[in-house]
Amino acid sequence: MAEDYVELIAELIESRGEARPVEIAERFGVKPPTVTKNISRLKAAGLVRREPYRAIFLTDAGRELAEACRRRHRIVVAFLLSLGIDEETAERDAEGIEHHVSTTTLEAFEHALLQSQSGK
Amino acid sequence: MAEDYVELIAELIESRGEARPVEIAERFGVKPPTVTKNISRLKAAGLVRREPYRAIFLTDAGRELAEACRRRHRIVVAFLLSLGIDEETAERDAEGIEHHVSTTTLEAFEHALLQSQSGK
DNA sequence: TAGATAAATTAGCCGTGTCTAACTTTTGAA
């Protein structure tokens, strides 16, 4: 959960300037109270900083986690695309797959990606 | 959960002749009461047939699901191995990845596998 | 075959992530 949330929060801050519960709820297909509860868990975990009724900010730890997740996400998506999978499926499957990819496997994806690019 | 269970149950029936809660608990690193509870959920879902204190059997639906899962598992593992990932990591990661692989992606894995074999 | 051991179940607890209903705070428009 935490990974998906910080990833999305980082995206929203970048594109919209701030992250709001209502947007998070829409993107995850979940109701607002669920977001409230999960954000407070993130806060308890030290990933997020926030006051009630205000926008959500990432702590340094949150920002670092978000960056790592986004990088991994990009690699997994690019790898799936390199196999000829369509963008929509690649995005959807990556969302699930990325949380189960070890460092070893992620590196193998990167390596395969380089091969496919050189031999494109 | 259901997928992992029927997959293992099918394996146990093949190798041991029957599937017993104690074996399932060991393989999943979980305590026996957890297995009891999950088996009864599987039964409620029509995937498993069984009487208390007896071995566990798959229904037709359970057998079909198990077969599909095992096939998918084999493909994912083989694909990871083809990327040069070590067996232990391939097995471990496949366990997590396989549940998030769409039919499209599975086919792409199979296709890539064929390519790597012909060009091995 | 009786009794000890192993296997399985039941009862009851916990954390996670979801929901609805009801309430509060913020905001924006008349």
Add this chain to the structure above:
DNA sequence: TTCAAAAGTTAGACACGGCTAATTTATCTA
């Protein structure tokens, strides 16, 4: 500037998947 709509929160419920402790059933062995 007020007040209605939108956004957010709180309270309380539920399913899932895990646990421990206690009990029951099955199995094996002396």
